[in-house]
Amino acid sequence: MSGCETMEKLAMKRVDDFRLRLGKQELVPIVVGGMGVDISTAELALEAARLGGIGHISDAMVPTVSDRRFNTKYVKNKLRQYKFNVANTEKAVVQFDLGLLVEATALHVGRTMEAKRGDGLVFINCMEKLTMNAPRETLRARLKAALDSGIDGITLAAGLHLGSFALIEDHPRFRDVKLGIIVSSLRALQLFLKKSARTGRLPDYVVIEGPLAGGHLGFGMDWAKYDLASIVIEIRDWMKAEHLDIPLIPAGGIFTGTDAVTFMEMGAAAVQVATRFTVSNECGLPEDVQQEYFKAGETDIEVNTISPTGYPMRMLKNSPAIGSGIRPNCEAFGYLLDSTGSCQYIEAYNREVALHPDAKKVKVMDKTCLCTHMRNFECWTCGHYTYRLKDTTRRNEDGSYRLLSAEHIFHDYQFSTDNKVALPD
Numbered sequence: 531m532s533g534c535e536t537m538e539k540l541a542m543k544r545v546d547d548f549r550l551r552l553g554k555q556e557l558v559p560i561v562v563g564g565m566g567v568d569i570s571t572a573e574l575a576l577e578a579a580r581l582g583g584i585g586h587i588s589d590a591m592v593p594t595v596s597d598r599r600f601n602t603k604y605v606k607n608k609l610r611q612y613k614f615n616v617a618n619t620e621k622a623v624v625q626f627d628l629g630l631l632v633e634a635t636a637l638h639v640g641r642t643m644e645a646k647r648g649d650g651l652v653f654i655n656c657m658e659k660l661t662m663n664a665p666r667e668t669l670r671a672r673l674k675a676a677l678d679s680g681i682d683g684i685t686l687a688a689g690l691h692l693g694s695f696a697l698i699e700d701h702p703r704f705r706d707v708k709l710g711i712i713v714s715s716l717r718a719l720q721l722f723l724k725k726s727a728r729t730g731r732l733p734d735y736v737v738i739e740g741p742l743a744g745g746h747l748g749f750g751m752d753w754a755k756y757d758l759a760s761i762v763i764e765i766r767d768w769m770k771a772e773h774l775d776i777p778l779i780p781a782g783g784i785f786t787g788t789d790a791v792t793f794m795e796m797g798a799a800a801v802q803v804a805t806r807f808t809v810s811n812e813c814g815l816p817e818d819v820q821q822e823y824f825k826a827g828e829t830d831i832e833v834n835t836i837s838p839t840g841y842p843m844r845m846l847k848n849s850p851a852i853g854s855g856i857r858p859n860c861e862a863f864g865y866l867l868d869s870t871g872s873c874q875y876i877e878a879y880n881r882e883v884a885l886h887p888d889a890k891k892v893k894v895m896d897k898t899c900l901c902t903h904m905r906n907f908e909c910w911t912c913g914h915y916t917y918r919l920k921d922t923t924r925r926n927e928d929g930s931y932r933l934l935s936a937e938h939i940f941h942d943y944q945f946s947t948d949n950k951v952a953l954p955d
């Protein structure tokens with residue numbers, strides 16, 4: 531067959547020609563990736579599951595999300611408890627109550643799982659970088675609570691997770707729940723497998739996230755030198771040589787069904803996608819922010835280093851979080867406090883205050899208070915192809931872009947051919 535014919539054949543294939551096998555289950559090979567802080571809502575994850583794929587909720591700032599979803603008062607009560615420390619530059623004293631953290635996670639996960647319909651699965655995206663002033667204990671509490679509350683699977687994200695399997699190896703569900711890891715390089719995967727080998731359990735799937743993804747990136751500021759397909763091939767070939775058979779799920783910049791098919795033909799078991807769903811009705815972003823995503827052009831998106839996690843992050847350049855010099859809000863939030871109770875934003879903020887002692891408000895350009903700004907949907911993190919979202923819908927009479935149903939987007943990935951994107955009726 532000529533190269534041209536091969537391309538034509540590929541263009542006519544659909545994602546629906548493939549299935550993801552996870553244990554005994556057969557799924558539509560579309561995974562909607564986790565988008566913290568409640569951007570990938572329970573509603574969005576539940577739609578992906580109803581349609582036979584996999585959806586993710588996120589465990590980022592769950593007490594905060596629970597307050598919004600269930601009208602609990604975790605944040606208010608924590609702020610009340612630590613109010614005495616608000617003006618203090620040191621935040622080490624601010625601790626999470628593990629019992630309450632478990633309670634909030636149980637609510638978020640439990641209610642989501644109760645609402646699940648259909649043959650798909652709901653997983654939780656669990657970020658190691660949410661160090662919460664006690665990295666091991668808070669991570670263990672979150673993982674255990676998610677397992678206790680019936681989550682179908684846990685995707686370990688934002689970190690190498692070298693000790694995460696060990697944290698839950700004694701849990702009765704450790705061997706049946708689906709466990710996966712997100713990596714951006716073969717080396718990260720090798721390290722994870724080596725460190726987790728002692729638990730006698732392999733991951734059930736590996737998400738390979740390339741440099742075009744949204745959220746934090748597993749690359750340095752030289753991200754543009756890497757490409758997803760090469761990393762997938764490197765990992766696929768290494769796994770073959772090692773006789774390892776773990777489903778591989780590429781992510782980052784897979785914008786059309788045909789993009790997805792290209793990866794499936796390469797040996798991927800499924801694809802993980804997110805950006806297209808940021809403009810769905812079920813997504814947690816407020817509609818005015820979703821319109822910003824639609825409006826964005828290619829040059830309106832940047833990868834910067836303002837996240838205090840130390841990972842580069844992609845976002846819209848007009849995100850209100852950029853340059854904002856608000857007082858650190860750790861007494862209410864504090865999700866990024868490291869094991870010594872510090873955060874790069876606190877250091878940056880304190881530096882600016884010391885430099886401008888008479889200023890009523892300071893500007894902090896190099897870091898941002900990510901907890902507060904993610905909570906308020908003011909850090910508009912997005913994937914590289916956000917500038918193509920406008921081509922996936924129609925415009926309303928007032929010039930705004932029409933939001934899409936998650937079902938429409940999911941089916942477009944599942945059934946479209948020839949690099950086409952179906953517009954809504």
Ligand SMILES: Cc1cc2nc3c(=O)[nH]c(=O)nc-3n(C[C@H](O)[C@H](O)[C@H](O)COP(=O)(O)O)c2cc1C
Nearest residue numbers: 563564565566687743744745782783803804805913
């Ligand atoms: C708005 C947004 C927020 C995200 N937040 C997270 C997150 O909290 N944790 C994570 O592991 N990945 C996060 N991601 C990455 C996605 O889960 C997914 O792997 C990736 O964006 C897929 O690429 P695509 O957006 O080009 O489809 C986020 C992506 C977006 C677009």
